[in-house]
Amino acid sequence: MYALRIAKIIPQPNNNITFQLESLIGDYPRYKAGQFITLSFMFGDREVRRSYSFNSSPDYDEPLSITVKRVENGEISRLLHHTIAEGDIVQAMEPQGLFTYEPDAHKVRxxxxxxxxxxxxxxxxxxxxxxxxxxxxxxxxxxxxxxxxxxxxxxxxxxxxxxxxxxxxxxxxxxxxxxxxxxxxxxxxxxxxxxxxxxxxxxxxxxxxxxxxxxxxxxxxxxxxxxxxxxxxxxxTFLLPENEEDDDDESEKEIDTTSYRIKLHFQGESYDLEVPYNKSILDVGLEHKIKLPYSCKSGMCSTCISQCSKGKVRMDYNEVLTDREMENGRILLCTGHPTVEGTEIEVL
Known part of the structure; x- marks a missing residue:
């Protein structure tokens, strides 16, 4: 985690606010254009993370900046819009995201x-x-x-x-x-x-x-x-679609209610976990106090990409992985559910 100070708060139209951030000891990693930052907030023993894209550019002499829209009943949105003040400190993770632009000075496009x-x-x-x-x-x-x-x-x-x-x-x-x-x-x-x-x-x-x-x-x-x-x-993608189900599909859905045991490999350690049908692999890992990487918890960022080396995993939602990557065993922990006993997963 990195400690960042809220250097300046700038109101924007349509219920948005820009936050300029500065690192306390100047060690925040360089980011790529298009990436996002994940902020972590603690409420007692409960951690809540939210991700926000940088509107600043790493190639322009300007402060780190994110812009946050006010969301009705949004826990962190309310905090940032109504409670956080200039000078306050927030905890942040390293920049992440695959929605990046790699500039090439020789390109004509x-x-x-x-x-x-x-x-x-x-x-x-x-x-x-x-x-x-x-x-x-x-x-x-x-x-x-x-x-x-x-x-x-x-x-x-x-x-x-x-x-x-x-x-x-x-x-x-x-x-x-x-x-x-x-x-x-x-x-x-x-x-x-x-x-x-x-x-x-x-x-x-x-x-x-x-x-x-x-x-x-x-x-x-x-x-x-x-x-x-x-x-x-x-x-x-910032928000999930409101309706993922096909309204014309009235066929009865068969739900697998089996709990499957998996082996999770992370940072040189192996964990034997039982994953019930109604919980994701990430949910179970966090319940066991494993400090797994995650951000959006909804299949829209790339933070929790992992490799299924044995068995099979289905995902409730995926905005990140291509068909080829999924064929090669890439999965998302946050929306992933094992479908085979003894599935093994390497956290990347």
Whole structure:
């Protein structure tokens, strides 16, 4: 854990707050554009972790910064919005996440960033890194909000656009617009944006999306239909979809209520655990006081990626692992359940 001081609190539109953080002894690790930080809060013996993307860039001379949206009935959201003050100390883990941008000063490409609301945070970090490190690449930010005055970082983004007029294009989308065809992102709008702004080789273009799942699915399916490769399209999920079940599927679901014993290998130690059907591998590990890595607990980050070396594991939800990785035995502890007695797992 690293101790970070809240250096400055900056109000943002639409119930968001930016926190500038500083390390007490200057030892916080360097992060990559697009990554997130996990904060840890103790309430007696109970630990609660929450992850927030950096909106700051590691390639720009600025403080570590995250932006937090106020969530109704959100335990940590309320704490950060109403209790935490400048000068307070928070505990943080190392930067994490696979939604990263690796700049290459020699690259000539177009980078498309699709953001909805507070989904701008990791994309703002990526935008700054791309503009500062790659002097030949173009950046196109497509940014959806309810209204101009409800847009986080609007003034700052306009300043970046003025600094890089030939390399940064921002497409502002507001749902209160009177021009209904461009009030929300849609398939035809994506087609026209890409057609108008794609420069360089099509194979070199990259697309990063961050927002509601339905928003990112729209972007992904449209781009795949345009002939872009799946590896060119990245996504970062903040919230789980509200309804994962198919409404048309009325078949009876068979639930395995068996408890399975597993062997968990972590940091040179091996643990024999019994995992009931209604608990994840992570839940059981934490109950046994094993200090396993985790952050979101919902299959949306990469913190708890592990390797199933024997047996089989099913996952309730997965926003991180590819089909190939799962075929090769990669799993997520936080949503993983063993389905075979004697399953063995290596925590990476």
């Amino acid at each position: 177009t980078l498309f960033l699709f953001a909805a609301g507070i989904g701008i945070t990791p994309l703002y970090s990526i935008l700054k890194t791309a503009l500062l490190v790659e002097d030949k690449s173009k950046v196109v930010l497509v940014y959806s909000n309810s209204a101009s005055d409800q847009t986080p970082f609007r003034e700052e983004l306009e300043e970046w656009a003025m600094k890089f007029p030939d390399r940064l294009t921002i497409v502002w989308i507001y749902s209160n617009s009177k021009y209904l065809m461009k009030a929300r992102l849609n398939r035809d709008y994506i087609l026209s944006i890409v057609k108008d702004h794609l420069a360089g080789e099509k194979e070199e273009a990259l697309f990063y999306t961050c927002g509601p799942v339905i928003y990112m699915d729209l972007c992904r399916f449209t781009l795949l239909g345009m002939g872009f490769d799946a590896n060119q399209i990245k996504r970062e």
